Amino acid sequence: MRIPSLLLLAFFGGLSLTSLGQTPSSIEATEYDPGGDRWFVSNGSSLLVTEDQGENWSFFGEAEASHGMEVMNGVLYAIGQNVIRAYALEDASLLGTLAIPSVGFLNGLGNNGAGLLVVSDFSGGRMYAVNASDPTQMTHSQLTGNLGLTPNGVVVDAANNRAIVVCWGNDADIIAIDLESGEVSTLVDGTGLGNLDGIDDDGNGQYYVSSWSPNRVTRYNADFSESETVLTGAAGLSSPADISYAVELDVLGVANSGSDVVTFHNFGDPTNGVEEAMPFSAVHSGNDMVVTLSQGETVEVVAYDLSGRECLRRSEFLPAGRFHWSWPLGERGGLVVVRCSGNTVVLR
Numbered sequence: 133m134r135i136p137s138l139l140l141l142a143f144f145g146g147l148s149l150t151s152l153g154q155t156p157s158s159i160e161a162t163e164y165d166p167g168g169d170r171w172f173v174s175n176g177s178s179l180l181v182t183e184d185q186g187e188n189w190s191f192f193g194e195a196e197a198s199h200g201m202e203v204m205n206g207v208l209y210a211i212g213q214n215v216i217r218a219y220a221l222e223d224a225s226l227l228g229t230l231a232i233p234s235v236g237f238l239n240g241l242g243n244n245g246a247g248l249l250v251v252s253d254f255s256g257g258r259m260y261a262v263n264a265s266d267p268t269q270m271t272h273s274q275l276t277g278n279l280g281l282t283p284n285g286v287v288v289d290a291a292n293n294r295a296i297v298v299c300w301g302n303d304a305d306i307i308a309i310d311l312e313s314g315e316v317s318t319l320v321d322g323t324g325l326g327n328l329d330g331i332d333d334d335g336n337g338q339y340y341v342s343s344w345s346p347n348r349v350t351r352y353n354a355d356f357s358e359s360e361t362v363l364t365g366a367a368g369l370s371s372p373a374d375i376s377y378a379v380e381l382d383v384l385g386v387a388n389s390g391s392d393v394v395t396f397h398n399f400g401d402p403t404n405g406v407e408e409a410m411p412f413s414a415v416h417s418g419n420d421m422v423v424t425l426s427q428g429e430t431v432e433v434v435a436y437d438l439s440g441r442e443c444l445r446r447s448e449f450l451p452a453g454r455f456h457w458s459w460p461l462g463e464r465g466g467l468v469v470v471r472c473s474g475n476t477v478v479l480r
């Protein structure tokens with residue numbers, strides 16, 4: 133029986149990974165795992181995980197990360213002192229490693245959701261593509277020559293087949309690299325910000341960028357023509373390094389390298405998570421999803437697979453009553469988000 137054995141594995145895997153009371157140190161990057169609704173943080177020579185947004189941290193097996201991390205297709209990819217390692221999300225086992233020759237300082241990591249990683253060499257000034265379609269046999273290719281810049285955080289804009297990279301230094305730039313041609317273009321020629329570190333997208337066409345000078349997170353629109361400050365030191369930022377936006381929760385996680393604290397910032401509907409007086413309920417029951425409405429409402433259902441990619445979105449008006457829908461993810465893992473009247477329920 134496939135499902136019970138997987139459940140047992142997840143259960144005992146979870147037990148064996150739990151050791152209480154770890155305190156993050158030497159942190160640089162955080163990454164959201166939508167399938168497990170948990171966050172990872174790079175911890176120098178180890179890798180910690182939290183299921184309660186930082187109240188409790190435990191070791192993620194023997195995994196290690198010093199810099200960028202990405203979750204893609206059931207795998208956590210992590211940079212640890214210039215080596216890229218692939219870990220199975222289900223049990224933290226090491227699936228494969230990749231050491232790219234002659235690099236200076238691998239720092240930021242992005243993914244396209246379809247087997248491709250993009251990594252920055254901060255001191256070498258170069259960008260590399262990593263074919264991770266088989267995490268046990270990762271291969272690399274050089275995407276650019278020396279940019280004459282200090283590339284740091286990376287996010288892949290899969291729809292436009294490009295990597296977007298934020299750079300270190302004064303009045304730092306934001307650039308884009310075409311993933312087919314390697315052609316480099318400048319999206320923001322001087323942000324007015326110093327020492328950009330992390331970048332991620334919100335799944336809705338906006339980009340969040342962290343900077344150290346000043347301590348800030350800035351939100352850009354899709355073509356980087358407009359920006360606004362959304363977080364400052366007052367929100368707990370301290371040398372904010374790599375960041376991760378959980379599109380399922382509308383929460384931004386920030387690894388603050390100055391304080392060794394991961395901070396979490398809600399950019400969603402402020403009524404999210406309020407369970408009192410909810411006009412509807414949604415539960416996952418066997419092969420079905422059961423939605424119960426006390427009055428006629430528009431219900432939106434969005435399903436995400438284990439890598440966080442949206443694989444279904446539907447929205448329709450339903451009258452009061454109880455409705456059985458087939459479970460949108462079938463046999464696959466992931467999350468289903470049900471929204472109704474400003475309330476959100478997350479099912480898995």
Ligand SMILES: [Ca+2]
Nearest residue numbers: 200241242286
């Ligand atoms: Ca990243």
Ligand SMILES: [Ca+2]
Nearest residue numbers: 239284329374
């Ligand atoms: Ca970084």
